Amino acid sequence: MGDLVACEDVLMFVNAAITSTGQREFHHYAGDQRLSLAFLHEYMLANYRELYAAALALNINDHNAVLIVRNLLVYASEVPLERRRAEGRLIAARLRLLPPQRVLRMFRDLRQVGLNNRRTRAIIQEWMASRPDPAFDAVKYRGVVKDVVRHAHLSPPGGGVTRGELGAFLFAPHSRRAFRTPMFETWRRAHYEQAALYDLPYTVAEGFAAKHGIPRKVFLERIEPRMTRLERLRLQESARGHKAGAVAADLSGMPLxxxxxxxxxxxxxxxxxxxxxxxxxxxxxxxxxxxxxxxxxxxxxxxxxxxxxxxxxxxxxxxxxxxxxxxxxxxxxxxxxxxxxxxxxxxxxxxxxxxxxxxxxxxxxxxxxxxxxxxxxxxxxxxxxxxxxxxxxxxxxxxxxxxxxxxxxxxxxxxxxxxxxxxxxxxxxxxxxxxxxxxxxxxxxxxxxxxxxxxxLDDIRAYLDERVALFTGSGR
Structure with missing residues (x-):
């Protein structure tokens, strides 16, 4: 009977972690969703921590993946070292798949709850160091990156960022007459030079376009090469409304x-x-x-x-x-x-x-x-x-x-x-x-x-162990 209850609990949580994002549904308000989901996370963390962590290897949504990672990091004081290492591998693998803005917001939340131990700083450092373009991240998510760097005491990353310039860009960007990191210099020039903003990420360039009073149609036509596929999809109809036909979504590679x-x-x-x-x-x-x-x-x-x-x-x-x-x-x-x-x-x-x-x-x-x-x-x-x-x-x-x-x-x-x-x-x-x-x-x-x-329950454990091994690369 105990195994049956455990099986039902695990499957119930997996279903919730796949479908619920804490937002309003047709039959339930957002508050109901968040309260119900928070209880499930606390229940699983307290009673089935190993299986709770293993859910990171399943096809759960990003909202619940962030909640699991956060809970595993916050409530880890009594977890054995070997268990923490296994969780660390799962956390690192999952963070690589999450959108960077979600990861950065979670790191900032850890600062708000006062979590700043060596393990957490190492995870933040590893994730930041693995980013393909740290300068791009610093420009696009400047405010939250600033909070995370301050909280984790990060050393300067590589990846095209000139040593010493990340801190200057985040904390005193107008103290420099020029940056050697190209993305930082483009951001600096965009404050007074319209042409420079078209080399920035779309969401950053949009603010500069408004500052310079650039017509929406002209801006959309010229920024189109810098847009991601999802940004093009969202703006396709908007571009048509402004008769800016240059912005067209490519549907051929879109997920189903x-x-x-x-x-x-x-x-x-x-x-x-x-x-x-x-x-x-x-x-x-x-x-x-x-x-x-x-x-x-x-x-x-x-x-x-x-x-x-x-x-x-x-x-x-x-x-x-x-x-x-x-x-x-x-x-x-x-x-x-x-x-x-x-x-x-x-x-x-x-x-x-x-x-x-x-x-x-x-x-x-x-x-x-x-x-x-x-x-x-x-x-x-x-x-x-x-x-x-x-x-x-x-x-x-x-x-x-x-x-x-x-x-x-x-x-x-x-x-x-x-x-x-x-x-x-x-x-x-x-x-x-x-x-x-x-x-x-x-x-x-x-x-x-x-x-x-x-x-x-043994069958579920075996299934999850197999998925974890494939997910973390330990089963290769």
């Missing part, structure tokens, strides 16, 4: 879920006008995500939620629907024979929008009638037309019609339920896993098998 989010942000008229471009980009992204598994999943039927609750919230606008759309294209790539069933009954996935109730039970009946080898349900789990029908359909199917589990059924839920400290489940007989990015679908389907209760 992010691309689906972008598609759903467009008006229906724009989607119709760009149908070939958008459909081709989505299918190409899905094939990249499928990789060697493309076409190897056999007959697959998907029940996909496009009900009104997939509207999401102001912070996560249409996120559940974007995940469902991305999963649809990925499942099409994975299957040799694929049948999609949207709750609304619509067949043109490019023109989806959140609408109507959630007749999950009816759609699951339709799905089982297609005779699939694998059934995947992507939904927030709110079955309301009528309530409870999906659970009853799945119960009867599993206990009476398919007790030998010839059809593999998996429920993937992109929304964290703050009240239950987990993602909402359809039925006890069907495994449920949280999902944030469709690219993780194959891995999550594998992870969901632990939720069926047919494996024990």
């Amino acid at each position: 879920t992010r691309l689906a989010t972008y598609v759903l942000s467009l008006s229906l008229d724009d989607r119709v006008e760009r149908r070939d471009e958008l459909t081709g980009a989505l299918r190409a992204a899905a094939l990249r995500a499928a990789g060697s598994l493309a076409g190897r999943w056999g007959r697959v039927t998907a029940v996909l939620d496009d009900s009104f609750s997939t509207t999401g919230s102001g912070q996560k606008r249409r996120r559940p629907l974007a995940v469902a759309l991305a999963c649809h294209h990925l499942l099409r790539a994975l299957a040799s024979d694929y049948t999609p069933l949207w709750l609304s009954g619509r067949a043109d996935e490019l023109l989806l929008y959140p609408f109507g109730p959630s007749p999950l039970g009816e759609r699951i009946l339709d799905a089982l009638d297609t005779g699939p080898e694998r059934l995947v349900v992507v939904s927030d789990g709110w079955d309301n037309a009528p309530p409870g029908l999906a659970a009853e359909v799945l119960r009867v199917w599993r206990t009476r019609l398919d007790p030998h589990r010839r059809v593999a059924i998996t429920h993937l839920n992109p929304v964290y339920d703050a009240d239950d400290f987990d993602v909402r489940r359809l039925a006890p007989t069907v495994p449920t896993a949280g999902i944030r990015d469709a690219e993780d679908l194959p891995t999550l389907v594998e992870l969901a098998r632990f939720a069926e209760g047919r494996v024990g």
Whole structure:
């Protein structure tokens, strides 16, 4: 019984760490989300610290990865040395994957809680030294880098920063008549020379453009080569509004879920006008995500939620629907024979929008009638037309019609339920896993098998040990 409880606790936390970002969802306020998530982190840290740290090797979201790293560093006084070293390897590996602004903000938070021991300073020093362009970071995130350098007493980094100039740039930038580090000198010149600002990162150059009174259209056209792919995507429609056609997002290399989010942000008229471009980009992204598994999943039927609750919230606008759309294209790539069933009954996935109730039970009946080898349900789990029908359909199917589990059924839920400290489940007989990015679908389907209760804590530990070894490079 103890092992069963531990398994459920670990899976519950992993689902939360994948789906919840502490932001408002359709059914829960942001405060509910943050309070629920904070309790789970404290509970896991106190009762399953080793498994809690191992979650860093899974496909959890950046928000929860930062919380785990912070907690492991703050609460480490009674942890044995060998355990701290293992955690240090996990922390270092995860920090390399996180966006630099998140890492820097976390380091600054450590200063606010008064954590400044040798281990923490070493981790900060190692991360800063591993950055490919410290001068770029110092310019783009100057305020937070300044706080971190002061807190950790960092020695001057390499990577193109002239010795002694980092401190001068951060703490007394106007005391120098010139910098030998090119990025620092460009920043200095941009205060009085308009041409120099176009060699700075976009977010920094934007402030200088406003200071110099440069028209938005002119600025966007000239700064375009300095933009990241995501910045181009965000500004594509803005650029069109200013008739600055030079800023155009390249959809060919965009990750699948992010691309689906972008598609759903467009008006229906724009989607119709760009149908070939958008459909081709989505299918190409899905094939990249499928990789060697493309076409190897056999007959697959998907029940996909496009009900009104997939509207999401102001912070996560249409996120559940974007995940469902991305999963649809990925499942099409994975299957040799694929049948999609949207709750609304619509067949043109490019023109989806959140609408109507959630007749999950009816759609699951339709799905089982297609005779699939694998059934995947992507939904927030709110079955309301009528309530409870999906659970009853799945119960009867599993206990009476398919007790030998010839059809593999998996429920993937992109929304964290703050009240239950987990993602909402359809039925006890069907495994449920949280999902944030469709690219993780194959891995999550594998992870969901632990939720069926047919494996024990030792199996989960073995699985996590394997993932940790691959993640940290110790298994090579």
